[in-house]
Amino acid sequence: MDLVPLRSVPGAGLLPGPDQVVAAASNVAHKLLYGGVADLRPMPRTLIDEGTLREVYHYRPAGAVKEQGDPVLLVTPLAAPSSCYDLRRGCSLVEHFVTEGRPTYLVEYGEVSFRDRNLGMEHWVDEVVPTAIREVSAHAGGRPVHVIGWSLGGIFSMLTLADERSGALPVASLTVVGSPVDVSLVPLLAPFRPLLNFFNGRGPISQGYQLLGGAPKPLVKWAFQLTAFQKLVTKPIALATHVDDREFLAQVEAVDHFTANMIAYPGRTFGQLYHRFAKGNQLAEGLFELDDRTIDLADIDVPVLVFGGSTDGIAPVPAVRAVVPLLTNAPEVRFEVVPGGHLGMLTGRAARTTTWLVMDEWINQHSGGVAPTPIGTSPKRRHSSSASRALSK
Template sequence: MDLIPKPDQIVSAASNVAHKMLYGGLADLRPMPRTLIDEGTLRELYHYRPVAKVVQQGDPVLMVTPLAAPAICFDLRRGCSLVEHFVTQGRPTYLVEYGEVSFRDRNLGMEHWIDEVLPEAIRETSRHAGGRPVHVVGWSLGGIFSLLAAADSPDLPIASLSIVGSPFDVSLVPLVAPLRPLLKINFTESRGAITRAYQAMGGAPKPLVKWAFQLSSFQKLVTKPLAVATHLDDHDFLAQIEAVDRFTANMIAYPGRTFGQLYHRFVKGNGLVTGSIDFGDRTIDVAAIKAPVLVFGGANDGIAPIPAVKAVVPLLKGAREVRFEVVPGGHLGMLTGRSARTSTWRAMDEWIDRWASDAEKSDTDDSTATAPAKKAPAKKAPAKKAPAKKTAAARTPTKKTATKKAPAKKPATKAAASAEAIGANPSRRYGSQGSRALSR
């Protein structure tokens, strides 16, 4: 709102406050309808049901949630839901989540997700979608697990990978960098205090995970009351805050052994900076990935800053194509914030269309060929009236020539507008740090 609110702003603010008091909130938090199609140990695979009057076709997309974060990160609220975006487009949409992590899961390590959860989810998604290759979208740790699973199992039916806010060089994370030298110090000859703590608790409990996520956006947390007060007339802004608050309140615990691996290998050892990691008698290297990879960095991401995320780009030596995009928003906002609708999602759509399978291209060609056939009768009617107009046209040949030239310019204009809207250069292997959305 303005410093001195206008009458319409006062009315909007009063309406928003009244709606929140009477109905408990402004955000439409209804989840998109879905069906459980496969499950296992800490693995639940869901298929989102198509919306009315929209036919599902094309290659499927599988969204991979990170550990400790609720799956609503992909379905935050109506209007800011990546799930809703894909479903309303008619794309077969799937999501893998892990359910509640308990003390009995404390012995599960990262291998469980890399060897079992993700490979099974990808294969089952492909089977359920009629054998189509899968476009995998992973956020944060879900993106890291997606890359490691793809590198370890080259036979997986993956059409493309989209990695959102996944840090590969932890030394470049401002929140962690100052602590890493201290974490390497052995204050005692026995196990460190942090190791003893997470082993005793069986992992990282929910309150600790929630606190860590809030700490990454500490400035926003402190200024939140002022932000709300100055945006009381902005329904969409207030609804987004409600949705993010619900997301933060539903954080999930980390399993003990997995948390230990993340702590020792990623945080202390910065083990992903080279692109390879050892698990027992094998080494997984992301250079083995053949599928095309799209990497997103958030302009205001405190958990996974742009340099930490971009560090993976030169490591993907075997990928068919690698593209790096900078988009507006923080760690969650870049995925499902209000700006994501015109930045991240648009780039993702272009990427998925670019790497569509031959079957999807055939579907598109068939639908394009069928559409004009239905409209043909409507075009025949004006043809009967044409002789009356031809006489007039014959009298003014110069106007007829001008009419023919005008359409010739339109395709070029539309193509240019489309290229500017997408903002991607297909000939570019690595994107620059200048985002199309940030340039607006």
């Protein structure tokens, strides 16, 4: 018979039970002796390709596990560390894929400095993401790649696959996790949008990122924390009331570690995101002006899986779901609502039995080793989008 924590029993009072006291004492001792209760060891990996702000890694199989099937490529967003996919042991999407034998790869960008201030989004859409896809396919024996992008990583992935300049990429499917397409549907930005348009490019934000050469690491960290301000305020209370719950404490530690390792934005890229994305809301119509061309999301012609987080404040469900009717040339579009906030939907405790299982099903469904039709050469196909369904915890 399972023991119910005393705090979860209505009217049970405030005194903890004996089991809770023992668990709490153990967690406090572990925190004092070892600095924490979370296992933050990253999964073993090997660098297979690198370039300017481009590092492509292959995660080595664990023990006697044999890799099989088509590879997955995890695309990190700018400013976020790669630990978004490898948060902690037991709550790591990388660990999940590796232990089940899926060839697993990741592209990250290293440290962004002032000297990178002139790099725009073109660098990621034209060079970083397509090069990573080709390198992963080659390393995996020429098999097509399942691309998975979280947040801005999903935006970069969509723009790459929609861009004719990328050419024929060996992609089996695309998964987009928490990537807002219509920012007018993001409540956090709603109060600021009139101000952004009022200043017309001459406001403090524009002048600030131009002066600093981008968005520095402390500012990025502060902005991410601000989006979860309520949780930040109530965090001491949550920790005090869950001191006997090692899984809860480990997750808090892992998220704190993730937030502490945020990375800066290059100046030109930040400017493009600010003016064309946050202020101009260009992607809401499926179009994005980049360099000397306009990229149309309708040109994506691989199957697309889209996730929205039920409590995501950065990318609310409506802002993410807005991409579905824009993907008119994709052979299949599936939209899923899963538990969690912006990070939690990807690597929270509930993601293990929701998001990850849907990903497994999707990848298996669209695997087979057959080379995809080169982008931009296939005829227009009938758009089929599955109905969204909410997955409970």
